[in-house]
Amino acid sequence: MMVGPLSHLRFPMKPIQLFDPASSTYTYVLFDQLSRDALLIDPVDEQIDRDLATLREYGLKLVWTVETHAHADHITSAGRLAELAGAKTAAPLGCGIGTAGVQLQDGDTLKFGGEVLKALHTPGHTAGSMSFLWRNHVFTGDTLLINGCGRTDFQSGSAEALYRSLTQVLFALPDDTIVWPGHDYQGRSCSSIGREKTTNVRVAGKTEAEFVALMNSLNLPRPRRIDEAVPANLTSGLRHDADGALQMQPLPPSGAHQGTYAGDVSPELAWRWIQSGEAVMVDVRTDAEREWVGFVPGAVPVAWKQWPGMALNPAFDQQVREAAGGKKLVLLCRSGVRSVAAAKRATELGLEAYNILEGFEGDPDADAHRGRKGGWRFRELPWRQN
Numbered sequence: 499m500m501v502g503p504l505s506h507l508r509f510p511m512k513p514i515q516l517f518d519p520a521s522s523t524y525t526y527v528l529f530d531q532l533s534r535d536a537l538l539i540d541p542v543d544e545q546i547d548r549d550l551a552t553l554r555e556y557g558l559k560l561v562w563t564v565e566t567h568a569h570a571d572h573i574t575s576a577g578r579l580a581e582l583a584g585a586k587t588a589a590p591l592g593c594g595i596g597t598a599g600v601q602l603q604d605g606d607t608l609k610f611g612g613e614v615l616k617a618l619h620t621p622g623h624t625a626g627s628m629s630f631l632w633r634n635h636v637f638t639g640d641t642l643l644i645n646g647c648g649r650t651d652f653q654s655g656s657a658e659a660l661y662r663s664l665t666q667v668l669f670a671l672p673d674d675t676i677v678w679p680g681h682d683y684q685g686r687s688c689s690s691i692g693r694e695k696t697t698n699v700r701v702a703g704k705t706e707a708e709f710v711a712l713m714n715s716l717n718l719p720r721p722r723r724i725d726e727a728v729p730a731n732l733t734s735g736l737r738h739d740a741d742g743a744l745q746m747q748p749l750p751p752s753g754a755h756q757g758t759y760a761g762d763v764s765p766e767l768a769w770r771w772i773q774s775g776e777a778v779m780v781d782v783r784t785d786a787e788r789e790w791v792g793f794v795p796g797a798v799p800v801a802w803k804q805w806p807g808m809a810l811n812p813a814f815d816q817q818v819r820e821a822a823g824g825k826k827l828v829l830l831c832r833s834g835v836r837s838v839a840a841a842k843r844a845t846e847l848g849l850e851a852y853n854i855l856e857g858f859e860g861d862p863d864a865d866a867h868r869g870r871k872g873g874w875r876f877r878e879l880p881w882r883q884n
């Protein structure tokens with residue numbers, strides 16, 4: 499369903515609602531009528547041409563893409579929209595979408611022109627799920643659907659949490675707030691908080707215990723694309739290798755390095771392992787580099803070589819053993835050279851050590867500038883400067 503370019507004259511301040519038939523997903527375009535700055539909620543990979551055409555048709559400049567959660571049924575185009583349209587990416591902090599430039603917390607706002615979108619943490623479908631409030635519209639993702647709600651039986655879902663999000667967060671909004679769901683499988687486009695509060699078959703008039711019992715008895719089939727979609731969505735839908743397959747598996751070291759350490763991992767895979775607690779990041783750059791260039795929060799600094807003279811760090815063996823604490827190691831340096839040497843040494847010490855491809859700053863480009871061609875920072879993974 500699409501509203502024509504001049505329709506705002508008749509229907510002021512309404513989102514543009516776009517539909518992906520393959521996954522029954524709604525994508526929303528919100529924009530400021532004066533500045534033409536726009537924000538996209540839950541864009542779908544296969545529909546990127548449609549979305550770019552919509553932006554052109556309305557004369558909009560995309561400033562934000564926002565996810566309601568890490569979807570299991572489709573892949574987001576957020577990463578590609580960031581590259582093609584220059585948008586910034588935002589996602590709920592609790593969803594593990596490490597590539598999103600802004601990690602949203604409850605109550606955070608995103609501005610587009612003179613308009614403001616407010617994040618409401620509404621866990622339940624997934625632990626990180628959010629709804630977004632704009633004027634008298636609420637975009638509920640898979641938290642609240644029309645006469646339904648999202649499932650709670652996978653991806654850190656919780657029926658108890660969903661009951662509280664529905665009854666205490668969403669139903670606390672004014673009754674005339676318009677509800678725009680993340681999906682509809684029956685061609686319905688929107689609803690209202692008042693209507694859902696009184697007629698939603700899953701939750702209206704139910705106690706928490708009744709709701710939880712109902713949700714736990716649904717026995718829904720596993721989403722067809724979950725194994726492909728969730729990992730891709732944790733990197734904003736970006737795939738980095740040449741043939742477009744996800745580089746979310748470690749690669750064995752090649753050539754002369756064969757068998758000398760556990761493998762090479764993409765920055766995104768390293769970040770996923772760190773977030774899930776599987777791996778510890780060790781930053782093998784010098785103290786000066788971390789200080790001047792920036793560092794990854796939570797990484798353990800164990801220099802491979804140190805100034806002055808870039809002499810080998812005599813305490814490396816002991817420090818890297820302590821850092822690992824029984825976990826896998828992912829080693830980060832400037833561009834991936836010292837981290838290979840350090841990974842080899844850690845392997846000799848009996849540790850499971852991986853090299854992070856591209857390093858913190860990536861490879862130099864044609865002008866010998868770093869930071870524009872790959873690397874942890876370029877890929878917008880979390881980092882800080884002192």
Ligand SMILES: [Fe+2]
Pocket residue numbers: 567568569570571623640648
């Ligand atoms: Fe979902």
